[in-house]
Amino acid sequence: MKLTFESAQIFILAWVLFLALGSIASGVFYRFGRARVGRLEPRVRHRALVLFAAAPVAIACVLLLAVTIPALIAFIEPGLDHCLTHDDVHAHLCFQHLPPHGLHLGVMLGLVAFFAYGGLRATTAALGARRALGLIRTLIRTSGGHISGGMTVLATPAPICVTTGLWRPQVVISRGLLDHLDPAELQVLLAHERAHVRRRDPLVATLVRAFAFTHFAPVRAWLIRELDIAAEQACDAEAAHITGDRCAVAAAIISVERLSDGAPHGYIAPYALGFGDSAVERRVHALLSEPTVFESTRLMAIMSTIALAATLLFADELHHLTETVLSLMAH
C-alpha cells in the first residue's frame, strides 16, 4: 500500500470537503428540525443533541470510508482497479496509483489555515478549561475538608453550587447557599447535582463543545445553549422523581436564582433577553406542566440507517464523483 504525502493530501481534502457537507446538513437540520428536537423529553433531547453535535464529523468519516472502499477493493483484488479508466491528471483516491502532483498551493494553504484555526480554537478552549479546573481544585483543597452530604462546602457567604470535574465530577457548595436553603430546597439541590455527577455532564459538555466547532456559528450557539438547558431539565426531572414534588423543584430553582442575583462577584450578569428566554423560566415552566411524554427517536435512527446503507451501496459512484470534484478543486 502506498500512502504518500501527495495521496494523503487528497484524502485529507476529501475529509474536509465532507466535513463542510456535514456542516451544511446540520444547518439544514437546524432550519427545519430544531422545533422537533425541542419537543423531545429532556433526557432524549440531550442525547439527540450530543449525536447532532458529532454529526458533521460522523458524516465526514462515513463518507470518507465509503469513498475509500473502491480503493481498498482494488488493493485486495488488483483486477478490479478502477484507476485505469482515468486520465493521468485525475485526482486519485487510491492506494495503488500516485496522483500526478500534489494540491494547488492555494488549496494547501487553505487546508493549513483550516487546521491551524481549529488547533488555535481547541488550544484556547483547553487552556480556559484548565484555568477553571485549577481554580476549582484550589477551592476544594482549601475548603478544609468540610464535607456535607457528599458535597465539598466552601467557606464563603457567596451563594454558589457547582458540579465540576471531567472524570470524577464532584459537587461544591458554598456555606452562603447552605445557610439560606430550607431542608426541602437542599434535598432538591442535592438530587439535582448528584444527577449531574451520575450523568457526567461536565465531560459531555466538553466533548460537545469540541465537536461544536464543526457547525456554523448560529447552529453552534443554539446547540450549546439547548444542550445545557436539556442537561439541567434532565437533572430537574431526576430531582422531581426523587423528591416526588415537581413544584418543590421549581420553587428551589427560583429561590437559588433569587439568592444568586447579587452574587456575580463584580461581574454583571445580563438579564435574559425577553419573556421565555431565560433558562430558569424554561425549567420552571417544564416542571409546572405535565411531564413530557417520551417521544421516540426511532424515526431519526431509521433515517440515519437508510442514509448509511445508501452511502455504502453507492460507494463506487460516490468515489468517482468525489474524485471529479477534487480534481476540479485541487489542481
Add this chain to the structure above:
Amino acid sequence: MKSLSTPQPRLGELESAVMDHLWSGGDGEAKAVHRAIGKARGITLNTIQSTLKRLFDKDLLARDKVSHAHIYRARVTREEFHYALLGELVGELMTGHAEMVVSTFVSLTERAGPDQLARLEALVAERRRQLADEAK
C-alpha cells in the same frame, strides 16, 4: 469583606494543607507546621519551610521575625480567599471558558430578573393550589 486583587494563586496539595493549618488557628512557626502536617506526610522541615516561603512570596502569608525564627500568619481569611477565587471563576464563566467543565445549579451568566421571578413564584403557587384542589 476585604477585596483581593486578582488573579489569586492556585495552590498545590501541600500549600493548601499549610493554609488550612494556619486558617484553623495552628501555630505559624515552621517546626510547629512540620509537626502538624509534615511528619504525617513523611516530608522534611526544609520542605515545609520552602512551602511557607512560597506562600509568603504569593502574598498569602505575612511573617514576623521572633528571635531567629519566622512566625507566619495568613494575610487573608479563608472566606476572602474563596470569595476572590469564586469571582475569578464567574469571570471565566462569563467569557465562556469555564462553562464546559463547570455546571451551576442556576446560571451565573444570565439572570432572570425580579419581575420574572415574582411571576414564576405566582405560577408555582397557582400550580400548588390546582394540585391541592385535585387531591380533594
